[in-house]
Amino acid sequence: MVTPAVLAELVRSSAVQxxxxxxxxxxxxPETVTIERPRNPDHGDYATNLALQVAKKVGMQPREFAQALAEQVAGDDGVASAEVAGPGFLNFRLAADAQGEQVRQVLSAGERYGTGDALTGRKINLEFVSANPTGPIHLGGTRWAAVGDALGRILAAQGADVTREYYFNDAGAQIDRFVRSLIAAAKGEPAPEDGYAGAYISDIAAEVLRQEPSALSQPEAERHETFRRIGVDLMFAEIKKSLHEFGTDFDVFFHEDSLHASGAVAGAVEELKAKGTLYEADGAWWLRSTEFGDDKDRVVIKSDGNPAYIAGDIAYLQDKIGRGFDLCIYMLGADHHGYIARLKAAAAAMGHDPAVVEVLIGQLVNLVSGGKPVRMSKRAGTVITMEDLVEAVGVDAARYELTRYSVDSSIDIDLDLLRKHSDENPVYYVQYAHARLASLQRNAADLGLKPDAGVDLGLLTLPQEGDLIRTIGEFPTIVRRAAELREPHRVARYLESLAGAFHKFYAVAPVLPKGDAEATPLTFARLALCEAARQVFANGLALLGVSAPERM
Structure with a gap:
């Protein structure tokens, strides 16, 4: 079997010879030879620019090195030809039987196809969403729910021990504003100027009164605590329910308040003082973060003696490292760019390698319908929420669309497009390919046709068959790169290219016999290829947390 990885190793060993x-x-x-598929299939199945990379370093002309390499590689049974092109590119065509073995590998691996061990031994804390418990999850948090969950699956597929964690911000000024908003709603008064509005506030306030009918008559401090305790629990229960229904579940819900109550924040501050990485100025305690790559020093303890927000961040990071994580990935919103240097500086100040911290920043999401922006939420009254998006297009379409873009880019989600049952709708395009393949296998079973282990895959000689096989063969590399670069969108885009390759194949290669015609060895070879493609669709969609329907 000649996969891109096998071909890369073959080319490297041939270059050594x-x-x-x-x-x-x-x-x-180089340690790893780059093997790519030419944009023009007439140039071959795969290509490498190795000769251009290293020829001059070793005192040879690129074409001379490429020609010698071609002669060496062409001796392998799995390579039909190796030809020099241009200034020193090397194009390969694979033998059909060797290429077809890729199909057998997929069928043998099944659900494990695409997994790897690149991250085996890594213990990763993946923190995402972490929306404040002051309202429903907005579109930015919804994007992280889709992308973070997919990234967790992809990292785990590469052998990592992944803990999905939600940092529950139940301390600070935003909780006070939330509580004052609930009390105002319970009294039938307008929301405070800096408070929260929307039907959900009235609903929660009513439920607080149902559980504690005397809440409004309690002394002010007690009343505030009653609304805080019950209201935050109710809001967070709603958030958890929404996430679960969206297909996103967490291993750990970590409460910010616990860091203060347990003394972890005070302990972290004292540790930094002992290390000499905190200094006192203007009545406050500052972190020497500029010494560790930050653009300015940060206040950790304010002049009034209260901890600044970064104090909790430092204690939280220390807690994560204390739990044995060797990589802490934070997935934060578009307004958190400053956190990258800040968190890395905090890690260094505590004596850790700043590489233990990795921050991904997600950009904004906008909804469009009828060519116009959608801005009003039915329930929240202001920003669009997770429930609004799911109600409009469903979980699968929402997750897929949010995951198919790099988080570095802002995205406009066209609700009208995602409702279409056509190839224009990316999730429909991919899911329909899987459903069509599943239908094909059902029809084959009805005819009593099922390929056995000895099927002759060397019969798959059409260009479209070769293209589909090579696309299938790219999946493990796509998953590994998606894990390395923290880019789940690579899997989504790959599935779309796989769907394109499958539809082109299906248009020219009849699979099942028609009428009274008998099945031939080619029938069984194509059935095996189709089942391999179906398996890859299923595996890829599973990594994105999107269903692989068998009927549509």
Whole structure:
């Protein structure tokens, strides 16, 4: 079987032989040879620019090195031809039987196809969403719910031990504003100027009174605590329910308030003082964060003696590292760019490698319908929420659309497009390909057709068959790169290219016999190819947390 990884190793070992046979040092070769698919299939199945990369370093002309490499590689049974092109590119065509073995590998691996061990031994804390418990999850948090969950699945598929964590911000001024908003609603008064509005506030206030009928008659401090305790619990229960229904569940819900109550914040501050990384100025305590790459020093303890927000961040990071995580990934909103240097500086100040911290910043999400922005929420009264999006297009379409873009880019979600049952709708396009393949297998079973282990995959010689096989073969590399770069959108975009390759194949390659025609060895080879494609669709959609329907 010749996969891109196998071909890369073959090319590298052949390059070593070419150089050593000429008395040249193979140390100039890269550790991993880059193998790519040419944009023009007429140029071959795969290509490499290795000769252009290293020829001059070893004292050879690129075309001379490429020609010697071509002669060496062409001797392998799995390579039908190796040809030099342009200034020193090397194009390969694979033997059909060797290429077809890729299909057998997928069928053998099943649900495990695409998994790897690149991150085996890594213990990763993946913190995402972490929306304040003061209202329903807005679109930014919804994006993180989709992307974060998909990233967790992808990291785990590469062998990482992943803990999905939600940081529950139940301390600070925003909770006070939330509580004052609930009390105002319970009294039938307008929301405070800096408070929260929307039907959900009235609903929660009514439920607080149902549970504690005397709440409004309590002394002010007691009343505030009653509305805080019950109201925050009710809001967070709603958030958890929404996330679960969206297909996103967490291993840990960490309460910010626990860091203060347990003394973890005070302990972290004292530790920093002992290390000399805090200094006192203007009545406040400052972190020497500029010494660790930040753009300015940060106040940790304010002049009134209260901890600044970063104090909790420092204690929280220390807690994560104390739990044994060697990588802490934070997925934060578009207004949190300053946190990157800040958190890394905090890690360094505590004596840790700043590489233990990784911050992903997600950009804004906008909804469009009828060519116009959608801005009003039915329930929240202001920003669009997770429930609004799911009600409009469903969980699968919402998750897929939110995941198919790099988090670095702002996105406009066209609700009208996502409601269409056509190839214009990306999630429908991919899911329909899986459903069509599942239908094909059902129809084959009705005819009593099922490929056995000895099917002749060398019969798959059409260009469209080769293209589909090579696209299938890219899946493990796509998943590994998505994990390395923290980019789940690579999987979504890959599935769309796989759907394109499948539809092109299906248009020219009849799979099942028609009428009274008998099944042939080619029938069974194509059935095996179709089942391999179906498996990859299922595996890829599972990594995105999107269903793979068998009927549509």
């Amino acid at each position: 070419v150089l050593t046979s000429r008395g040249l040092d193979p140390a100039a070769l």
